[in-house]
C-alpha cells in the first residue's frame with residue numbers, strides 16, 4: 001500500500017509554476033494577476049481564500065482580494081465582475097463559493113469572462129470538458145487527475161466510481177475519468193447499491209462530505225482511493241474515507257489532510273498561469 005503524498009507533489013508543482021511565472025513575466029513584461037472575490041464572512045471561505053493568496057504570493061503571482069459585504073446586491077456583484085472582465089491587467093477571476101442566498105451563483109459564474117475563469121466553472125469551460133477540447137479544468141478535479149497520473153496506474157478500461165455529483169468535484173472528475181477511457185459510475189444520495197458498486201471499483205473517488213462513509217469493507221483489494229472529503233469534526237479534518245480500514249485494502253490512497261487539498265491550490269496556480277499565457281498570446 002502506498003500513501004499518495006499530495007503535499008509533496010503540490011510542492012513540486014508550485015515550484016514548477018514559480019519558474020514558469022518568472023519566465024513568462026520576463027517574456028511579457030508583466031506578471032499574472034489573480035483577483036479573488038469574497039462575499040460575506042464565511043470562516044471556511046476566508047481560510048481557503050487566505051491560502052490561495054499566500055500560494056499566489058509564493059509563486060510570484062499577483063493576487064488581489066476584493067471583499068464585499070454579504071449585503072451586496074446581485075447587480076453590484078455582477079458589475080464588479082464585468083469591470084474585472086474588461087480590465088486587461090486582470091488575468092484570472094475567482095468568486096469564492098458559496099454566495100449568499102439572494103445572489104444567483106450561476107448568474108455570477110456565467111458573467112465571468114470564460115478566458116479568465118480560473119475555476120473552470122463557466123459553461124464554456126464545462127462544455128470544453130465534456131467535448132474533450134481545451135478549456136480550463138476546475139482545480140480540485142484537475143488536482144485529482146494529477147494525483148492519479150502520479151501513481152502511474154492505468155486509467156483506461158478501469159472501473160471508476162465517483163461518489164458525489166457536485167458541479168465542483170463529482171461531475172467534472174467523472175468527465176475527466178471518462179475522457180481517459182475509464183468506465184465511470186456516479187453514485188449519489190439516492191444510489192441504492194453503493195456498497196456493491198464500490199466493491200467493484202478499481203478507482204474510487206469519494207466526494208460527498210460525510211465523514212468516514214467509505215469503509216475498508218467497501219473497497220476492492222488493490223484499488224486506488226482518492227478522498228476529497230474535508231469534514232471538520234471536533235476541530236479535526238476528517239475525510240469521507242475511513243483511512244485506517246481502507247488502507248488495508250487499497251494499493252494507493254490519499255490521506256486527509258495532505259492529499260487532495262494541497263493539489264487544489266497547486267492546480268489553481270497552474271490555471272492562473274494558463275489563463276495569463278493564453279491572454280498574452282491573444283494580445
Ligand code: GUN
Pocket residue numbers: 094095096097098119139140168
Ligand atoms: N468553494 C469550495 N470550493 C471552491 C472552489 O474550488 N472554487 C470556488 N470559487 N469556491 C469554492
